[in-house]
Amino acid sequence: MRPVLLVVVLFASGCTTDEGARTVEIGDCAPPAGATELTTTAIDLAHGHCLAPPTGDVVVVDSAAQWAGLFECPTPVPPTLDLSAQRAAVVNVRCAPIEHRFTAETAGELVIGIYQRVSGACLDNIEVVPLPRTAKPVRLARCQESCEGDCPPVP
Numbered sequence: 001m002r003p004v005l006l007v008v009v010l011f012a013s014g015c016t017t018d019e020g021a022r023t024v025e026i027g028d029c030a031p032p033a034g035a036t037e038l039t040t041t042a043i044d045l046a047h048g049h050c051l052a053p054p055t056g057d058v059v060v061v062d063s064a065a066q067w068a069g070l071f072e073c074p075t076p077v078p079p080t081l082d083l084s085a086q087r088a089a090v091v092n093v094r095c096a097p098i099e100h101r102f103t104a105e106t107a108g109e110l111v112i113g114i115y116q117r118v119s120g121a122c123l124d125n126i127e128v129v130p131l132p133r134t135a136k137p138v139r140l141a142r143c144q145e146s147c148e149g150d151c152p153p154v155p
Contacts, residue, residue, distance in 0.1 A: 022148055025115075028141035031104035032111055038132070042100030043078045045126035050075055051092050058112055058140040060131070061088045081130055089129040089138050095122035101143060103129055110134070113141040 031037055052072040061067050067077050070090060081088055089112045091098065102113040112129050131138065 024146050024148055025143050026146050027143045028113065029101070029115075029143035031102050031113065032106055032141075035104035035106045035111065038103045038105055038110075040103045040130050041080070043080060043128040043130070044099075045075070045078070045128060051090075051126055056093050057091075058138055059090045060138050061090055078128065081128065085133065087131040087133055089131055089140075091127045091129070091140060092124060093142075095119070095124055097123045097125055098127055100127050100129055102141075103131070105136070108136065110136050110138045111141050112138060113143065116142055116144045118145050118147065 050071045050073040052070065059070065061070065062083065064077055064083055067075075067083065067088070077083060089103075089110075091112060091114055093114070093116055097117045097119050098114045099117075100113070101115045102111075104111045104113070110131060114127060
Protein backbone atom coordinates (compact mmCIF):
# COMPACT_ATOMS: atom_id res chain seq x y z
CA MET A 1 0.00 0.00 0.00
CA ARG A 2 2.80 2.40 0.71
CA PRO A 3 4.04 2.57 -2.95
CA VAL A 4 0.55 3.53 -4.13
CA LEU A 5 0.27 6.22 -1.46
CA LEU A 6 3.69 7.59 -2.41
CA VAL A 7 2.67 7.85 -6.10
CA VAL A 8 -0.54 9.68 -5.18
CA VAL A 9 1.36 12.14 -2.97
CA LEU A 10 3.93 12.81 -5.74
CA PHE A 11 1.18 13.34 -8.32
CA ALA A 12 -0.72 15.73 -6.05
CA SER A 13 2.40 17.72 -5.22
CA GLY A 14 3.13 18.12 -8.96
CA CYS A 15 -0.19 19.92 -9.39
CA THR A 16 0.75 22.67 -6.95
CA THR A 17 4.09 23.62 -8.45
CA ASP A 18 4.60 26.55 -10.78
CA GLU A 19 3.68 25.43 -14.29
CA GLY A 20 6.41 27.61 -15.79
CA ALA A 21 6.15 30.39 -18.29
CA ARG A 22 3.21 31.62 -20.28
CA THR A 23 3.03 34.16 -23.04
CA VAL A 24 0.56 37.03 -22.76
CA GLU A 25 -0.28 39.98 -24.99
CA ILE A 26 -0.13 43.50 -23.60
CA GLY A 27 -0.95 46.89 -25.12
CA ASP A 28 -3.37 47.91 -27.88
CA CYS A 29 -4.17 44.45 -29.24
CA ALA A 30 -7.56 45.12 -30.82
CA PRO A 31 -9.06 47.85 -32.98
CA PRO A 32 -10.58 50.78 -31.07
CA ALA A 33 -14.20 50.36 -29.97
CA GLY A 34 -16.58 51.44 -32.72
CA ALA A 35 -13.89 51.45 -35.41
CA THR A 36 -14.40 49.98 -38.86
CA GLU A 37 -11.74 47.48 -39.85
CA LEU A 38 -10.25 48.14 -43.28
CA THR A 39 -9.32 45.28 -45.55
CA THR A 40 -5.69 45.71 -46.51
CA THR A 41 -2.69 43.49 -47.02
CA ALA A 42 0.54 44.63 -45.41
CA ILE A 43 3.77 44.37 -47.33
CA ASP A 44 6.72 42.97 -45.38
CA LEU A 45 10.00 44.50 -46.59
CA ALA A 46 11.98 42.15 -44.31
CA HIS A 47 15.17 43.62 -42.83
CA GLY A 48 15.20 47.34 -42.15
CA HIS A 49 18.91 47.99 -42.51
CA CYS A 50 18.33 50.63 -45.21
CA LEU A 51 15.65 52.60 -43.38
CA ALA A 52 17.02 55.99 -42.42
CA PRO A 53 16.49 56.51 -39.56
CA PRO A 54 14.26 53.83 -38.06
CA THR A 55 11.81 55.86 -36.02
CA GLY A 56 10.09 53.18 -33.97
CA ASP A 57 6.80 54.77 -34.94
CA VAL A 58 4.63 55.06 -38.03
CA VAL A 59 5.70 57.25 -40.95
CA VAL A 60 3.03 58.15 -43.52
CA VAL A 61 4.25 58.32 -47.12
CA ASP A 62 2.25 60.14 -49.81
CA SER A 63 4.64 60.08 -52.79
CA ALA A 64 7.49 58.21 -54.43
CA ALA A 65 9.82 61.06 -53.44
CA GLN A 66 8.90 60.66 -49.76
CA TRP A 67 9.38 56.90 -50.14
CA ALA A 68 12.88 57.35 -51.56
CA GLY A 69 13.75 59.75 -48.73
CA LEU A 70 13.07 57.05 -46.12
CA PHE A 71 15.88 54.78 -47.26
CA GLU A 72 19.67 55.06 -47.33
CA CYS A 73 19.92 52.56 -50.19
CA PRO A 74 17.80 52.20 -53.32
CA THR A 75 14.49 50.60 -52.31
CA PRO A 76 11.83 50.61 -55.02
CA VAL A 77 8.19 51.19 -54.15
CA PRO A 78 6.61 47.73 -53.94
CA PRO A 79 4.60 46.88 -57.08
CA THR A 80 1.44 46.30 -55.01
CA LEU A 81 1.56 49.85 -53.65
CA ASP A 82 0.20 52.65 -55.87
CA LEU A 83 1.25 55.94 -54.27
CA SER A 84 -0.74 57.92 -56.84
CA ALA A 85 -3.96 56.46 -55.41
CA GLN A 86 -2.92 55.43 -51.89
CA ARG A 87 -0.86 56.50 -48.92
CA ALA A 88 1.36 54.08 -47.03
CA ALA A 89 2.07 53.63 -43.35
CA VAL A 90 5.67 52.51 -42.89
CA VAL A 91 6.44 50.92 -39.53
CA ASN A 92 9.78 49.73 -38.14
CA VAL A 93 10.51 49.04 -34.49
CA ARG A 94 14.25 48.81 -33.96
CA CYS A 95 15.44 45.31 -32.98
CA ALA A 96 11.90 43.94 -32.65
CA PRO A 97 10.25 41.71 -35.24
CA ILE A 98 6.73 42.96 -35.96
CA GLU A 99 3.75 41.92 -38.02
CA HIS A 100 0.62 43.74 -39.10
CA ARG A 101 -2.42 42.84 -37.02
CA PHE A 102 -5.17 45.24 -38.17
CA THR A 103 -6.00 48.51 -39.87
CA ALA A 104 -9.03 50.36 -38.57
CA GLU A 105 -10.76 53.68 -39.14
CA THR A 106 -12.56 55.83 -36.60
CA ALA A 107 -14.28 59.16 -37.15
CA GLY A 108 -11.02 60.98 -36.45
CA GLU A 109 -8.10 58.69 -37.34
CA LEU A 110 -6.69 55.59 -39.00
CA VAL A 111 -5.15 53.06 -36.64
CA ILE A 112 -2.43 50.61 -37.66
CA GLY A 113 -2.17 47.65 -35.26
CA ILE A 114 1.09 45.76 -35.04
CA TYR A 115 2.18 42.74 -33.04
CA GLN A 116 5.70 42.90 -31.61
CA ARG A 117 7.33 39.55 -30.85
CA VAL A 118 10.06 38.90 -28.29
CA SER A 119 13.45 38.27 -29.83
CA GLY A 120 16.84 37.62 -28.28
CA ALA A 121 18.62 38.93 -31.37
CA CYS A 122 18.38 42.38 -32.92
CA LEU A 123 15.94 41.37 -35.64
CA ASP A 124 13.73 43.93 -37.31
CA ASN A 125 11.54 44.23 -40.34
CA ILE A 126 9.64 46.96 -42.11
CA GLU A 127 5.88 46.66 -42.47
CA VAL A 128 4.22 48.78 -45.16
CA VAL A 129 0.45 49.13 -44.89
CA PRO A 130 -1.42 50.59 -47.88
CA LEU A 131 -3.95 53.22 -46.78
CA PRO A 132 -6.75 55.12 -48.48
CA ARG A 133 -6.04 58.71 -49.50
CA THR A 134 -7.48 60.71 -46.62
CA ALA A 135 -6.36 63.61 -44.46
CA LYS A 136 -6.96 61.67 -41.25
CA PRO A 137 -3.96 61.25 -38.98
CA VAL A 138 -2.48 57.77 -38.58
CA ARG A 139 -1.78 56.27 -35.16
CA LEU A 140 0.25 53.17 -34.30
CA ALA A 141 -1.32 50.68 -31.88
CA ARG A 142 1.22 48.27 -30.41
CA CYS A 143 0.49 44.84 -29.03
CA GLN A 144 3.50 43.15 -27.45
CA GLU A 145 4.29 39.58 -26.61
CA SER A 146 5.37 39.23 -23.01
CA CYS A 147 6.44 36.25 -20.96
CA GLU A 148 5.29 35.73 -17.37
CA GLY A 149 6.76 33.25 -14.95
CA ASP A 150 9.94 31.25 -15.35
CA CYS A 151 10.79 32.38 -18.87
CA PRO A 152 13.45 30.56 -20.86
CA PRO A 153 16.14 32.56 -22.67
CA VAL A 154 14.90 34.03 -25.93
CA PRO A 155 16.50 32.47 -29.01
